[in-house]
Amino acid sequence: MSELIPVEPNIWNGRVDHDGDSQLTQRWHQKIKPYTEHSGSSGLGLLGLACDEGVRRNHGRVGAAKGPDLIRKCLANLPWNRNDDLFDLGNVHCQDGDLEGAQTQFSQTLVKALKEGMLPVGLGGGHEIAWGSFKGLADFLTQEHKTPKGLNIGIINFDAHFDLRKPEKGASSGTPFWQVAQFCEHQGLDFHYLCLGVSRSSNTPALFERADELNAAYITDDQIHRDNLDFLIEEVTCFTSMVDHVYLTIDLDVFPPYQAPGVSAPAVRGIPLDITAILLHTIKQSAKVRVMDIAEYNPEFDHDLRTARLAAWLINQLTDQPVE
Ligand SMILES: N=CN[C@@H](CCC(=O)O)C(=O)O
Numbered sequence: 667m668s669e670l671i672p673v674e675p676n677i678w679n680g681r682v683d684h685d686g687d688s689q690l691t692q693r694w695h696q697k698i699k700p701y702t703e704h705s706g707s708s709g710l711g712l713l714g715l716a717c718d719e720g721v722r723r724n725h726g727r728v729g730a731a732k733g734p735d736l737i738r739k740c741l742a743n744l745p746w747n748r749n750d751d752l753f754d755l756g757n758v759h760c761q762d763g764d765l766e767g768a769q770t771q772f773s774q775t776l777v778k779a780l781k782e783g784m785l786p787v788g789l790g791g792g793h794e795i796a797w798g799s800f801k802g803l804a805d806f807l808t809q810e811h812k813t814p815k816g817l818n819i820g821i822i823n824f825d826a827h828f829d830l831r832k833p834e835k836g837a838s839s840g841t842p843f844w845q846v847a848q849f850c851e852h853q854g855l856d857f858h859y860l861c862l863g864v865s866r867s868s869n870t871p872a873l874f875e876r877a878d879e880l881n882a883a884y885i886t887d888d889q890i891h892r893d894n895l896d897f898l899i900e901e902v903t904c905f906t907s908m909v910d911h912v913y914l915t916i917d918l919d920v921f922p923p924y925q926a927p928g929v930s931a932p933a934v935r936g937i938p939l940d941i942t943a944i945l946l947h948t949i950k951q952s953a954k955v956r957v958m959d960i961a962e963y964n965p966e967f968d969h970d971l972r973t974a975r976l977a978a979w980l981i982n983q984l985t986d987q988p989v990e
């Protein structure tokens with residue numbers, strides 16, 4: 667049975683500064699509170715999926731289950747740049763290979779966080795987190811609107827891979843967006859999926875064909891460069907304007923291997939971080955991001971927490987609200 671377990675408090679450690687107004691010297695580790703139901707406060711809600719069963723089933727290099735706590739360690743010391751609260755909802759631990767149970771537990775916890783008014787940030791774990799995140803958002807919106815017809819969710823996935831595989835023996839880290847496409851078909855909904863940074867050398871032509879059949883939008887890694895910036899911003903803006911809600915997911919294997927060695931399936935080329943930052947800013951400006959997550963962090967292959975720091979930096983980019 668998969669279980670939601672609070673994190674050890676000693677994960678949230680860091681420097682304490684006294685040189686200035688105490689409101690302006692806060693770091694994440696000083697803001698974090700464990701989540702208690704009906705806390706009545708909005709803010710960020712961190713929720714880990716300590717699971718590598720999806721990667722195992724997808725024949726990848728396991729180790730991602732230890733990812734969420736190391737991303738927290740790297741978040742701990744970052745400066746806090748928001749006016750609201752920060753909650754740790756804990757980790758859903760996938761036990762005895764119960765991936766489907768873990769995804770269900772994850773999505774149910776996400777629904778609670780969304781009902782509280784939080785912006786949930788998922789910490790992976792393999793990319794099976796995406797089905798849990800999408801399903802949690804879809805269930806929440808269905809309950810809010812009393813009907814699934816009001817769901818107009820766009821998924822933006824930064825990833826070297828489409829993750830549109832058809833499940834063989836159950837779901838895996840390679841199947842989440844196929845599962846979403848199936849869900850949309852059953853509910854009579856459009857499937858809105860934009861995959862950024864997908865690599866021709868990491869996906870077979872069959873997977874490109876499947877993306878086309880499903881009307882998925884994609885931009886390949888070699889198209890993501892500065893000379894193409896206007897086009898990239900236009901594509902992202904056009905996609906976000908088409909939907910009411912955005913679920914944003916970043917698979918760390920979309921970055922070059924020297925920036926993100928700690929993943930199951932490293933890219934060779936990867937997309938540039940400076941362009942990614944601009945695109946993330948564009949997505950953030952849409953004010954439609956309801957759920958975000960970081961996937962595929964695998965500490966077994968990381969060096970000096972380089973990939974975990976990158977994950978924390980991405981979360982900070984997406985959530986900070988500096989005074990302009
Ligand atoms: N999460 C996705 N993983 C990739 C793995 C590719 C590989 O192991 O080489 C995929 O299924 O395409």
Ligand SMILES: [Mn+2]
Pocket residue numbers: 793825827829839917961962
């Ligand atoms: Mn992926």
Ligand SMILES: [Mn+2]
Pocket residue numbers: 825826827917919920931962
């Ligand atoms: Mn990937």
